Amino acid sequence: MGETLEGTIAFRVVGALRDDIVSMVLKPGDVISESDIAARYGVSRQPVREAFIRLAQQGLLLIRPKRATVVKKISPDGVRQSRFIRESIEVEIIRRVATDPKPETGQILDDLIADQEAASSANDSRRFHKLDELFHRTLARLAGVEYAWQLIDDHKMQLDRVRYLTLGVSSSQRAIAEHKQIAKAVSKGDVVAAEAAMRAHLARAEVLLSQTIEDFPDYFE
Amino acid sequence: MGETLEGTIAFRVVGALRDDIVSMVLKPGDVISESDIAARYGVSRQPVREAFIRLAQQGLLLIRPKRATVVKKISPDGVRQSRFIRESIEVEIIRRVATDPKPETGQILDDLIADQEAASSANDSRRFHKLDELFHRTLARLAGVEYAWQLIDDHKMQLDRVRYLTLGVSSSQRAIAEHKQIAKAVSKGDVVAAEAAMRAHLARAEVLLSQTIEDFPDYFE
C-alpha cells in the first residue's frame, strides 16, 4: 500500500541506497550523513533526507536526532520475527492455493520450476534467485493476495542481508526439490502436505543465523 | 522496525493527521496540501511534507506529483488483504501460545477479559476498544513476536476506518465470549480449538464491508 513517486530524485536515492545496504556495500554500523550522500549523488540534502525517512521506516536506517544516521545493525530478534511473519503469511497462502487449486495452477508452477532448473544448470545464481522469489510471489498471486507478498518482500530485505553474508552455501538442487514437493501437494489439493512442505522449505535456512553472528559479530546488535 | 523521532514537529503532525484520518475527520477523497496543513498547525511546510511521506508509506495518503495530496480512499481489496495478513499472523501466534502455554498465561488473559467486562458494564466503549487491542497484543507478546503485532497495527488503520463508519454495531458481549473461548483453549493447550476460535473471532466483522460500501460509496475506490 505504500506509494512513492517514480521519477523524482528522492526516489532514485532510495533505490540506490537500498541496493547498497542489502548488498552490504554499506555495512551495518556505517555512519552516513545527509550531506555525504547528497554530495556523492550531486543533489541537495532535501531529497536525501526524504530517502532517509523512507529507509528508516523500512528498518534499514536509524536516524539519531541531532547526532547522525547509521546503517542499522541486523537484529537477530528482528530476523527471527521477520521469519515468523513470512512463515505465517506463506503458510496461509499455500493453504488457500491448495484448498481450491485451479486447473492451470500446476502448469504455472511446473513451468517456473523448469526455468529454475535451467538457471541452476547454467550456474546463473542471480537468475536462480530471481526465479525463486518469483515462485513465492506467484503463489501469493494465485491466492489473490499479491500485496501480502510485497509485505514479505519488505521484510525479506533483513533476511537478504544475512543471506548475502553466507552466499554460496544454499543448495539450488535442494530448493528445487522442495519447490517440486510444494507444487505437487498443491496440485493434488493436499493442504496438510502443502503446508508441511512450505514450512520445511522456509525452515531450511534457519540454522545459518547463529554461525553468521559468530562470523560477523560487528554487523549484529 | 520503522523508526521515527519523537519530540519533533514532524512527529506531532504525523500523529495528528493519522488520528484525523482514522477517525474520519479527514474523509477519504479529501484534498489537502502541505500549505494548508502547515498553516493549520502553525508550522512550516517542511515537517508537514515529511509527515505526508510517512503517511503515504502507510497507505493513508496519496501524493500526486505536481497536483495535490488526497486522503486515500479505502480500497475494498486492500481491506480484504489486510484482513488476510492479520488472520495469518494472529493464527500463527495463537498456535504458538497454545502449543506451549506458560503457567501464568491463563491468568494474564483472564485478567484482561475481566477488565473488558468491567469496561463493557460501564459502557466505556473507548476503554473497551483499547482493552480489546491489548488482548491481541498480549498474545503477540506471549508468543515472543511483539513486533508482529506492530505490523498488524499498521494495517489495522485501514480496518479501523471501516469500523468507524459502522460504529455501535459491534457487540461487546459477543467479543468477550469469544475472547473467553480463545483463552480457555490456550490454557488447555488445545491448538486446534484455539486456532478455530481465533479464526471465528476475526471472521465476525467480515460481513459488514459490503454494506458499508453501499452506505458510503464515495469513501471507497
Place this chain on the structure above:
DNA sequence: TTCCGCAATCTTGTATGGTAGATGCATTTT
C-alpha cells in the same frame, strides 16, 4: 597523569524561496 570544561565542528530539524508541471477557466479562433 588525570580530570574537567569549553569551544569548534559535526549532525539533523526547520524555514523559506524558487521551479516545473498540471489543472481549470477565460478568451480567442474556426
Place this chain on the structure above:
DNA sequence: AAAATGCATCTACCATACAAGATTGCGGAA
C-alpha cells in the same frame, strides 16, 4: 456554437540558509 489555446493559479519538488543539540578534542587545572 464548439473547439482550441493561452494564462492565472494551484501543486509538490528541490535547493539553500539558519537554528539547535550532540560530539569531539584540545587545553588548562588539580
